Amino acid sequence: MLTYTIRRLLIIIPMLILASFLVFLGLELMPGDAVSFMADPETLANMDPAKLDAVREQLGLNAPFLVRYLRWLSGVLKGDFGYSLTSGVPIKQIVFQTLPATIELSLAALLFSTVLGTILGIVSALRRGRMTDNVLTVAGLLGMSVPQFFIGLVSLFVFAINLGWLPIGGRLRPGYESFIDRFPHLVLPAVVLGLALTAGVMRYARSSMLDVANKDFIKTARSKGLSEWRVNFIHGFRVAMTPVAILLGLRLPTLIGGSVVIEQVFQWPGIGNEFLSAIRGQNYPLVMMIAFFMVLATMVSSFLIDLVTALLDPRVRLS
Amino acid sequence: MNSMQRRLNKKMDILLERENSGPLKKKNLNRALRRALQNKLALVGLGIFLSIIILCFFAPLFTKYDPLKINIRASLQSPSAAHIFGTDTIGRDIFSRILYGGRLSILIGFGSAIGASFLGVVLGAWAGYRGGWFDFLMLRTSELFLFFPQIILCLLLVTMVGQSVGNLLGIFIFTGWCGIFRMTRARMLSLREEEYVQALKVLGVPEPIICYKHVLPNALGPVFVNITLSTAIFILQEAALSFMGLGVPLEIATWGNILNVANNLNILKVNWWIWLPVGTMISLFVLSINFIGDGLRDSTDPSQQG
Amino acid sequence: MQQEIVLRISNLHTNFYTNMRCNKVLKGVSLEVERGKTLCIVGESGCGKSVTAASVMRLLPDLARIESGEIVLYDEGREIHIEALDKYGKSMSDLRGSKIAMIFQDPMSALNPVYSIGFQIIEMIKRHTKISASIAKEKAVSLLREMGISSPETRIKDFPHQFSGGMRQRAMIAMAMSCEPKLLIADEPTTALDVTVQAQIFSLMEKLKKEHGTAVMMITHDMGVVAEMADDVVVMYMGYIVERGSVQQVLKNSTHPYTVGLMRSIPMIGKGKKQKLQPIRGCTADPYDTSPGCPFVTRCDFSIQLCHECIPEESTVSGNHKVRCHNPIQKGAVDART
Ligand SMILES: Nc1ncnc2c1ncn2[C@@H]1O[C@H](COP(=O)(O)OP(=O)(O)O)[C@@H](O)[C@H]1O
Ligand SMILES: [Mg+2]
Secondary structure, rough: OHHHHHHHHHHHHHHHHHHHHHHHHHHOOOOOOOOOOOOOHHHHHHHOOHHHHHHHHHOOOOOHHHHHHHHHHHHOOOOOOOOOOOOOEHHHHHHHHHHHHHHHHHHHHHHHHHHHHHHHHHHHHHHOOOOHHHHHHHHHHHHOOOHHEEEEHHHHHHHHHHHOOOOOOOEOOOOOOOHHHHHHHHHHHHHHHHHHHHHHHHHHHHHHHHHHHHOOOHHHHHHHHOOOOHHHHHHHHHHHHHHHHHHHHHHHHHHHHHHHHHHOOOOOOOHHHHHHHHHHHHHHHHHHHHHHHHHHHHHHHHHHHHHHHHHHHHHHHHO | HHHHHHHHHHHHHHHHHHHHHOOOOOOOOOOOHHHHOOOHHHHHHHHHHHHHHHHHHHHHOOOOOOOOOHHHHOOOOOOOOOOOEEEEEOOOOOOHHHHHHHHHHHHHHHHHHHHHHHHHHHHHHHHHHHHHHHHHHHHHHHHHHHHOOOHHHEEEEEEEEHOOOOHHHHHHHHHHEHHHHHHHHHHHHHHHHEEEOOOOOOHOOOOHHHHHHHHHHOOHHHHHHHHHHHHHHHHHHHHHHHHHOOOOOOOEEEEEHHHHHHHHHHHHHHOOHHHHHHHHOOOOHHHHHHHHHHHHHHHHHHOOOO | OOEEEEEEEEEEEEEOHHHHOEEEEEEEEEEEEEEOOOOEEEEEOOOHHHHHHHHHHHOOOOEEEEEEEEEEEEEEEEEEEEHHOOOOOOHHHHHHHEEEEEEOOOOOHHHHOOHHHHHHHHHHHHHHOOOHHHHHHHHHHOOOOOOOOOOOOOOOOOOOHHHHHHHHHHHHHHHHOOOOOOEEEEEEEOOOOOHHHHHHHHHHHHHHHHHHEEEEEOOOHHHHHHHHHEEEEEEEEEEEEEEEEEEEHHHOOOOHHHHHHHOOOOOOOOOOOOOOOOOOOOOOOOOOOOOOOOOOOOHHHOOOHHHHHHOOOOEEEOOOOOOOOOOOOOOOHHHHOO
């Protein structure tokens, strides 16, 4: 397991470096003067233009490209992400304010879709060819086909506006900030964000369960006299879960990307909303840094999912 | 388990009786066709798909309104005989906007799917066939792309190159080739070990000809299914980007752009006819593509026996 | 020594109902397996060998069932009618593994890839005996040692993919033997292995059969295996047993044209390079074919008019040697032809 973890890390780290390099490249290519986001805006505002060159020199902006990159990277590693162009707030502060909301939303959606998708997939497989299975198959295709933001709009219209069961948007009301109070706000966005993934997990779990049911080792398990329950769950389910875990890893980027759209629909104060307003305000440094954080989040979480997969299946960790 | 057992037994009794009551009539329909017909979902999908295509591409036959004609006096009318889906904030007829907008959305979807598949197949075939440094480089690149949430990448690129239909098409192709690339590559990896490939090599046939003319066609089956499925994905993506106001320029009608106004809570609350029909239209169209794609996959997959 | 029959199948009919058709796969299979003896079932692929085994284990797929016939297991004076048990019931699953165990063709796919070898053996022991986990583990280790796996204490923690093909099949056999079954069904146990490993597995099975008195029902399509391993042989063709008897009777004194054909179509060690191999002409008939005659008639060199009209009944050649043929080949006739 340890060697596997190290091996995965060895794949992830170069990717991460490459991604950071691309982000830096993006920052360099974006229109605008790099000084404006690298230096503290207050000192910058009170500075006479002649001194600007000195600041540039001091920030290393006249150095060769590679040196600038390395300097930027070491700054990022120390937590210096630069400053927002529009508000002058350190980007670090923006990220740390909004990231928890996005993590909360994505985790809730991931949890919801994994659990529900797996259960529905198993039910569908066990009732193959019957009414339940057919209904679930169509529902799964529907879940993949309806645009997420449209489901969001419809559910807002129905559950929040017309029925009034759940709040219309946002994450919390001032003064009511415990998880229990926040929970009603979380329900709709998390469910809507998770629906497409639920459909995917369900389809995968179904076909994987059916696939495994025809495997020889299931026949062996039966021939050992094990109970149907043990055959299906101890032998079948565990093996069938490997492809599902792999699918989750592959779909994570879509989930994290989807949170941008969902945050907009539900006015969820996460990093995705910040990303959109940064794009609309042409606040390039913030745009690039947030994109970097999203890639970072995807890489870290798919690394974690890889570890889960390896725990599930010794062939993965010992190959 | 028990009721299932009984149900199965009954089915088996019926079949046994039919078998014993004499030879069966010969079935004329060939097997693949029969199986396709059995797949009712795919048929329903095909029906919906064709209807929407006809509605959109022969739009002038179905609506007399110009989708771009602004008529402030007739703004925000609810559905009526004159405007069956009502009008939007500046009085444009929604039904005609949906039909004309569909043209562009569908073209963007198909165009990107075909472009991305083409790119993915060409690169994937060569990478899988030749291996070596090219394969290594392409594989790592595709991994990097897969780690980037696609919509984030699209948004980044849109901010860099600006909003236009052509740019969007290019961005979709540029960000969407990885899936097909990896699929083709994996198929080619196993196909290149086949003996006929060795034979062609010995005969001195140039490598690109072996790769693209002799081996690639055998890898294409699943790719075609994938084109349908990625069309669905690109249509959804265009809709999402335009909904956020960052896809096709807002003055051009596409399905996503029509939905953009639903960002306004008041319109969401009151003027349901602006967003509900077009959202349903997108959903139906993508659903029909997924029905067809699913049916195609079943009929090309030998492991699916009924 | 008095022969002790462990399993008797009489007139077994099994049908498959896949693809909305009724496929009569077994059309009257009768055989007996004796304690401490090996019965080989031979026949080309698709003739119903595995289905016979699955019928005995009651492990047929959902869309298949036993239509008629008897499968009787004799266990310490009791007669257990397997065909009458509920296939999902407890009394049937109590038999599986403890009285009848089975090993499969491909040990890689027959072992669960995500559990260790030890887990899979211990699981089986614990299912059928009431012993503690640590004793079960000791037993698993000693079984593996008995099967010739070196340092079983450590290998028991390994996963199937860490074993070689031969070792996997040994582990499968260890598992199958762990509850001392009366009957071991082996469905082409060495087809997926290379020849040297094949020989080792066979001698291992031979040893187990001698030491534990297990009855073995071995499925194969390889006449060489039959000659080497079998005490008794049944030859199957298209769901019928066309000839059965002791290995001497069936191989040396074949009477059914199909058996004769099978014997001719394989090279025999010791006959030299010049031996003439004759494949059986034609190919297997359509299983849905409902013409009334003998299923082998289109490929048979000895057919007579009657063969086209009805299916022959089983007749006795001598003693236990039985054949299902209208025009069985007399002894000597074969030699005259070659
Ligand atoms: N799972 C199955 N589904 C449908 N038909 C089957 C299945 N398994 C076996 N059969 C039918 O039973 C016949 C005998 O199969 P089998 O016993 O597996 O042959 P073999 O003698 O090679 O082991 C096959 O020709 C096929 O028609
Ligand atoms: Mg078989």
